[in-house]
Amino acid sequence: MKKLIILICATVLVVLSACGDSDxxxxxxxxxxxxxxxxxxxxxxxxxxxxxxxxxxxxxxIEEGYGYDTDVTAGTTAATFQGLIEGDINVYMEAxxxxxxxxxxxxxxxxxxxxxxxxxxxxxxxxxxxxxxxxGDEERGIEPMAPxxxxxxxxxxxxxxxxxxxxxxxxxxxxxxxxxxxxxxxxAKFDIYxxxxxxxxxxxxxxxxxxxxxxxxxxAGEAWVGxxxxxTAVTATMDLTLLEEPEYxxxxxxxxxxxxxxxxxxxxxxxxxxPEQAPxxxxxxxxxxxxxxxxxxxxxxxxxxxxxxxxxxxWWMNEHEDIWTSWVPEDVAETVKEAL
Amino acid sequence: xxxxxxxxxxxxxxxxxxxxxxxxxxxxFFDFIFFISSRTIGGIADFLTLMPWWLFIIFIILVGWYFKxxxxxILYGLFVFLxxxxxxxxxxxxxxxxxxxxxLICLLIGIPSGIWMAFSKPVSNILRPxxxxxxxxxSFVYLIPAIFFFGLGNVSAIFATLIYAVPPVIRLTxxxxxxxxxxxxxxxESFGSSKLQTLRKIQLPQALPTIMAGVNQTTMMAxxxxxxxxxxxxxxxxxxxxxxxxxxxxxxxFEAGISIVFLAVIIDRVTNGIADKFQKHRR
Numbered sequence: 001m002k003k004l005i006i007l008i009c010a011t012v013l014v015v016l017s018a019c020g021d022s023d024x025x026x027x028x029x030x031x032x033x034x035x036x037x038x039x040x041x042x043x044x045x046x047x048x049x050x051x052x053x054x055x056x057x058x059x060x061x062i063e064e065g066y067g068y069d070t071d072v073t074a075g076t077t078a079a080t081f082q083g084l085i086e087g088d089i090n091v092y093m094e095a096x097x098x099x100x101x102x103x104x105x106x107x108x109x110x111x112x113x114x115x116x117x118x119x120x121x122x123x124x125x126x127x128x129x130x131x132x133x134x135x136g137d138e139e140r141g142i143e144p145m146a147p148x149x150x151x152x153x154x155x156x157x158x159x160x161x162x163x164x165x166x167x168x169x170x171x172x173x174x175x176x177x178x179x180x181x182x183x184x185x186x187x188a189k190f191d192i193y194x195x196x197x198x199x200x201x202x203x204x205x206x207x208x209x210x211x212x213x214x215x216x217x218x219x220a221g222e223a224w225v226g227x228x229x230x231x232t233a234v235t236a237t238m239d240l241t242l243l244e245e246p247e248y249x250x251x252x253x254x255x256x257x258x259x260x261x262x263x264x265x266x267x268x269x270x271x272x273x274x275p276e277q278a279p280x281x282x283x284x285x286x287x288x289x290x291x292x293x294x295x296x297x298x299x300x301x302x303x304x305x306x307x308x309x310x311x312x313x314x315w316w317m318n319e320h321e322d323i324w325t326s327w328v329p330e331d332v333a334e335t336v337k338e339a340l
Numbered sequence: 341x342x343x344x345x346x347x348x349x350x351x352x353x354x355x356x357x358x359x360x361x362x363x364x365x366x367x368x369f370f371d372f373i374f375f376i377s378s379r380t381i382g383g384i385a386d387f388l389t390l391m392p393w394w395l396f397i398i399f400i401i402l403v404g405w406y407f408k409x410x411x412x413x414i415l416y417g418l419f420v421f422l423x424x425x426x427x428x429x430x431x432x433x434x435x436x437x438x439x440x441x442x443x444l445i446c447l448l449i450g451i452p453s454g455i456w457m458a459f460s461k462p463v464s465n466i467l468r469p470x471x472x473x474x475x476x477x478x479s480f481v482y483l484i485p486a487i488f489f490f491g492l493g494n495v496s497a498i499f500a501t502l503i504y505a506v507p508p509v510i511r512l513t514x515x516x517x518x519x520x521x522x523x524x525x526x527x528x529e530s531f532g533s534s535k536l537q538t539l540r541k542i543q544l545p546q547a548l549p550t551i552m553a554g555v556n557q558t559t560m561m562a563x564x565x566x567x568x569x570x571x572x573x574x575x576x577x578x579x580x581x582x583x584x585x586x587x588x589x590x591x592x593x594f595e596a597g598i599s600i601v602f603l604a605v606i607i608d609r610v611t612n613g614i615a616d617k618f619q620k621h622r623r
Contacts (some may be wrong), residue, residue: 078586
């Protein structure tokens with residue numbers, strides 16, 4: 001009996017000390033994050049593939065070229081961005097600043113985060129329709145449903161093409177995910193273009209819901225109109241047409257939103273302490289610059305080859321060596337190249 | 341070294357194929373369900389929003405008074421009034437319409453299934469693990485096929501809510517009917533009652549309090565789904581919570597969240613009260 005008790009006590013002690021040890025490690029890790037030096041650089045994965053590809057490219061360079069460990073924390077945009085502000089996340093490779101405008105500018109003004117580079121700003125967003133809606137698709141035997149549809153304003157003439165199943169007789173335009181900043185812009189466009197008269201302004205709730213609804217319509221060859229943006233796997237793999245709007249004009253945009261969307265800066269942002277903790281990495285990140293097209297190439301590769309974001313990143317780095325090597329000093333570029 | 345051998349089962353692909361198959365072959369059936377559900381939600385929502393606000397509050401007070409106490413009635417009225425002051429009156433009505441529709445469909449499916457399970461051991465054995473799976477599968481997994489069947493909006497939300505919320509009423513109906521005293525049934529049968537008569541006159545009334553507990557649970561679970569359902573385009577209070585999550589808007593999140601809590605309290609107490617009334621009638 002006594003032996004048993006001793007054995008149990010010993011086991012408990014071992015387990016407890018093991019726990020204590022891992023806790024201790026965790027603490028020292030975060031202590032370091034607060035002060036000088038850092039071992040592990042944490043990137044955020046806000047949930048979409050291009051973000052993962054850019055993470056993977058940066059991770060390869062940071063790990064192989066600069067010798068830091070990296071880690072990725074996944075979550076929603078809001079949650080991961082909050083993590084960046086708090087310092088639980090060090091690097092945000094793809095901050096779609098317009099969608100989180102308020103908290104983004106607040107965080108910059110408060111000095112919680114630093115914007116180090118614009119990853120790309122040549123992206124598109126707005127209301128898309130599958131191209132076959134306008135032009136038809138002979139291969140699939142789809143007749144053009146709205147051959148004269150060109151602009152967002154034209155939509156009001158096509159309620160029966162984009163019929164709302166829950167409200168027959170009126171059309172349905174799928175808006176941006178609830179709570180995104182663009183949602184309000186699209187609300188305003190509804191008013192100013194007079195879409196209200198014939199179309200319903202539908203709140204889809206989430207990005208995933210938009211994709212599922214669009215995919216369903218696309219596979220069935222049905223009409224669909226709604227908000228999306230590029231570069232994404234969706235716009236890279238489906239043949240979609242962005243409906244036109246008057247050219248972007250800042251004053252007009254501020255007043256009525258009745259223009260194209262302003263170019264949305266997709267930035268690389270870091271937690272405020274990172275420039276001190278890892279100046280070399282921040283130096284590299286401040287040179288990080290791609291484009292929508294470059295990003296979509298990786299997404300198309302992923303889709304066509306059923307590849308993971310890591311594989312796509314690898315492929316991309318081999319394909320575009322001249323681009324990423326220009327972001328880092330020569331010796332770093334050499335070590336990364338060897339590791340690829 | 342320790343790698344798992346290169347064997348691949350494509351269970352997910354089969355699920356994908358089944359969904360595509362159902363989507364194309366049962367289109368008419370889904371359209372019919374879509375039509376019925378969307379009209380029901382629309383009708384209830386229209387009725388509720390057309391009703392003057394004070395009439396609705398008086399109605400809530402009376403319901404609370406009748407099933408619980410005058411104090412509870414006034415408290416519930418106050419809750420509803422508060423939700424209105426948050427600017428969420430119409431969202432509340434939409435949410436109520438979705439929940440009422442979902443619960444109605446749950447009862448239509450759940451009570452007969454529960455009775456069937458109570459009478460047939462094999463059916464019970466087959467359905468039980470399925471019910472478990474329905475409740476444990478992460479909700480978003482079946483929200484996506486729901487969009488394929490019903491498109492974006494309230495009907496998909498109802499479908500998702502249904503899968504999550506129907507098991508309790510099925511289980512408790514089965515349990516309740518099985519639990520009815522054997523002697524009572526035997527004596528009824530010895531007096532020449534048919535199976536259906538026994539069910540209607542003896543078993544169901546005896547089982548009602550337990551079935552009501554199932555209805556209560558089902559309703560609460562439907563309410564718990566409103567935020568998740570809003571991710572496929574359901575409107576109402578859940579959508580407001582979702583907006584606040586996307587914007588990190590603590591104020592809106594709290595107001596919409598507490599409104600859902602208020603609704604939950606009212607629905608929970610009232611359905612409990614109904615169950616108590618049945619209990620008293622029996623004695």
